[in-house]
Amino acid sequence: MEAEISNPLIIKNFEIYSLSEQAVTLSFGKEISEVLAQQIRCFNHILHQNPFKGFKTTVPAYATLTVFFDPIIVFSADLEGISIFEKVSTFLNKLKTFKIDLSNYKGETITIPVYYGGDFGPDLDEVSLHTKLSKEEIIKIHSSVTYKVYMIGFVPGFPYLGGMDNRLTTPRKTHPRAIVPAGAVGIAGEQTGVYPLDTPGGWQIIGQTPAILFDAKREQPSLLKAGDEVVFKPITLKEFDHLLGK
Amino acid sequence: MLSSIQDLGRMDYLDQAIPVSGAMDQLSARIANKAVGNSDSDAVIEFTYAAAEFKAETEILIAYAGDGATLSVNGEKLQAERPIFIPSETVIKLVNNPDGARTYLAVAGGWNVPEVLGSNSTYLTAGFGGYGGRTLKAGDHLKSFLNLSESSSIILRELKGDKIKYLSWNIPKALLLPQDRKTIRVFPAKEFTWFDSQSIIGFLSDSFSIGLNSNRMGYHLEGNKINRVEKDELLSTAVFPGTIQVTGSGNLVLLMADCQTTGGYPRIAQVASVDLPLCAQLKPGNSIRFSEISKEEAEFLYIEREKELARLTLAINSRF
Structure with missing residues (x-):
C-alpha cells in the first residue's frame, strides 16, 4: 500500500540526451520558472532516494538535470537496454512514475547579511542613476524579496538567483573589473548574485557580505545549493566587522 | 611552465x-x-x-x-x-x-x-x-x-x-592510441542543429588551430566561424570536459579538465572521451580536425579502452 500523499507532485515528461559517455541530461523545458525548478528538485530527490548501479552525482540547472555515472558499472549492471545511454535512460524514465509529497520537501532559507553602499558598494550610485531610485529605496527593494537559488554554476559556490524586483534591472558595467572581491553583492541585467571568489567581473557591485559563500574546507563547500531560498539582510558596518570576527 | x-x-x-x-x-x-x-x-x-x-x-x-x-x-x-x-x-x-x-x-x-x-x-x-x-x-x-x-x-x-x-x-601508450593524433573524434551535441549546414560541414572538414589563449580550463580554436541559425537563447546547463561550445562571435571553445560545470553557449559537439588524452597533448598553433562518430561508437570506444587498461593492470599484477 502506498502511503497517502497529501500534496503530490507528478513529474512531467522530460527529454533525455547524452552529454558525454558518463552523463545524460534531462531537459524539462525551455524557460526559467518556479514550476520547472520544482520538477527538477523533486526528480533529483527521487533519483537520490532510488539510485541506479553506477550512479555518481547530478547537476541541477534552470531547466535541466544532468546525471553522472560510471559507464563501466552501468554497462555491466542489470539494467534494461543495450547501450549505456539506453540503460540509464530507461531507468530514469521509469522513475517518472514516482510520486513525491511536496509538503515534506522544501529547500532551506538562508539569510545573507549585506553591508550596502560605501566602499563596499562602489556601484550603488550608478544603479541609483540608472534606476532613478534613491540608494535607500534600492537597499529596501533588494533586501525585501525572497530569492530562489535556481542553480550553482560559473565558479564554485556561485548562485544563480531568481526573483529580483524588475525595478532594479541595471546593465553590466561597460568596463569589467579585473578583480571583484569574494562576498561582493551585485546586479547584472535582471539578475542579482554574490561573488564566492575573487574573480574578474562586470556586475554592478552594491554591497558586500561577510558570509563565506565558498570554503573548500567545509563539508558542504558551497553555502547555497539549488532549491534554497535567500534573503539579504542589511547590516551596519559595526555588525559587518563583528560578523567577520574583527 | x-x-x-x-x-x-x-x-x-x-x-x-x-x-x-x-x-x-x-x-x-x-x-x-x-x-x-x-x-x-x-x-x-x-x-x-x-x-x-x-x-x-x-x-x-x-x-x-x-x-x-x-x-x-x-x-x-x-x-x-x-x-x-x-x-x-x-x-x-x-x-x-x-x-x-x-x-x-x-x-x-x-x-x-x-x-x-x-x-x-x-x-x-x-x-x-x-x-x-x-x-x-x-x-x-x-x-x-x-x-x-x-x-x-x-x-x-x-x-x-x-x-x-x-x-x-x-x-x-602508442598502442592504445590512434595513429593519427591530430584528428579528434566527436559526436553531435544537443545544439548540433542550431548551426547552418555549411558551418556544420566546415566544422567536420576544416582544420582548426589551438589558440594562444588556451589552458587547463579550455582551448580557443581558431578557424572558420560557425554561423548560428537558431536564435533561441540557451539557458545555462551542465557541460563537461570535451564539450565544444560556439561563442556569440561564432568561435569554438573546447572545454578541458578545469572547465566550469555549467555554460550557456550552444554546444556543437562532444569529444569522445578516448580522444581527450590527444587533446591534452595539443599546443597553441597545433592544427586539428574533427571527425564525426555516433554516441554509441563513443561509448563502445570508451568500454574498449577501459577493458584494455584493465587487462594491463591484470598483467602487471600477475607478474609481480
Whole structure:
C-alpha cells in the first residue's frame, strides 16, 4: 500500500540526451520558472532516494538535470537496454512514475547579511542613476524579496538567483573589473548574485557580505545549493566587522 | 611552465560548481601509475612543457608518461612508460619534447598531498587541492606515501641498487592510441542543429588551430566561424570536459579538465572521451580536425579502452 500523499507532485515528461559517455541530461523545458525548478528538485530527490548501479552525482540547472555515472558499472549492471545511454535512460524514465509529497520537501532559507553602499558598494550610485531610485529605496527593494537559488554554476559556490524586483534591472558595467572581491553583492541585467571568489567581473557591485559563500574546507563547500531560498539582510558596518570576527 | 599535482579528479561536487579537474591526459597519468604498481587514481605531477629540474633526496621508484618532455639524468634520457629506480641524490631534468604538451610523473606509493573534497587534484582558480592549492615552484619538497602496493614493493626489490635501473618491459601508450593524433573524434551535441549546414560541414572538414589563449580550463580554436541559425537563447546547463561550445562571435571553445560545470553557449559537439588524452597533448598553433562518430561508437570506444587498461593492470599484477 502506498502511503497517502497529501500534496503530490507528478513529474512531467522530460527529454533525455547524452552529454558525454558518463552523463545524460534531462531537459524539462525551455524557460526559467518556479514550476520547472520544482520538477527538477523533486526528480533529483527521487533519483537520490532510488539510485541506479553506477550512479555518481547530478547537476541541477534552470531547466535541466544532468546525471553522472560510471559507464563501466552501468554497462555491466542489470539494467534494461543495450547501450549505456539506453540503460540509464530507461531507468530514469521509469522513475517518472514516482510520486513525491511536496509538503515534506522544501529547500532551506538562508539569510545573507549585506553591508550596502560605501566602499563596499562602489556601484550603488550608478544603479541609483540608472534606476532613478534613491540608494535607500534600492537597499529596501533588494533586501525585501525572497530569492530562489535556481542553480550553482560559473565558479564554485556561485548562485544563480531568481526573483529580483524588475525595478532594479541595471546593465553590466561597460568596463569589467579585473578583480571583484569574494562576498561582493551585485546586479547584472535582471539578475542579482554574490561573488564566492575573487574573480574578474562586470556586475554592478552594491554591497558586500561577510558570509563565506565558498570554503573548500567545509563539508558542504558551497553555502547555497539549488532549491534554497535567500534573503539579504542589511547590516551596519559595526555588525559587518563583528560578523567577520574583527 | 605550469606543474601541479593531479589525480583522476573529483566528481562529487559538480552541483556546487566545483570542476572535475584532474590530469588533462588521464591515459598518460594512469600509465605512469600502473608502471610503478600504483592505483590509477594515485596523485601524479602534471608537467606542462619542460623546464623543470628536481632532485631525489632518497632513492625512489618512478615512472613517467606523456609527450611534453623527456626526463634525463646527466644528459642521458630516461625511458618512459616503465618503472625506473632512482638512487638518492640523483638530479633529474625535464627536456622539451616537441611532440606534445603534458608529462606525468608517478612515484611508487603516490605523491603524498592532503586529500581535499575527495581528491588530490589541484584546482588553481579556487586555490585548493594538490600542493597547497597552487602550482609547484622551485624549492618545494614533495613526499611520497611510504606504504607501497605489493606490485610496487616487488618491482622496487627487483631494481634496487646503487644506480639507475629499469625493467625490460613498458606500457606502450602508442598502442592504445590512434595513429593519427591530430584528428579528434566527436559526436553531435544537443545544439548540433542550431548551426547552418555549411558551418556544420566546415566544422567536420576544416582544420582548426589551438589558440594562444588556451589552458587547463579550455582551448580557443581558431578557424572558420560557425554561423548560428537558431536564435533561441540557451539557458545555462551542465557541460563537461570535451564539450565544444560556439561563442556569440561564432568561435569554438573546447572545454578541458578545469572547465566550469555549467555554460550557456550552444554546444556543437562532444569529444569522445578516448580522444581527450590527444587533446591534452595539443599546443597553441597545433592544427586539428574533427571527425564525426555516433554516441554509441563513443561509448563502445570508451568500454574498449577501459577493458584494455584493465587487462594491463591484470598483467602487471600477475607478474609481480
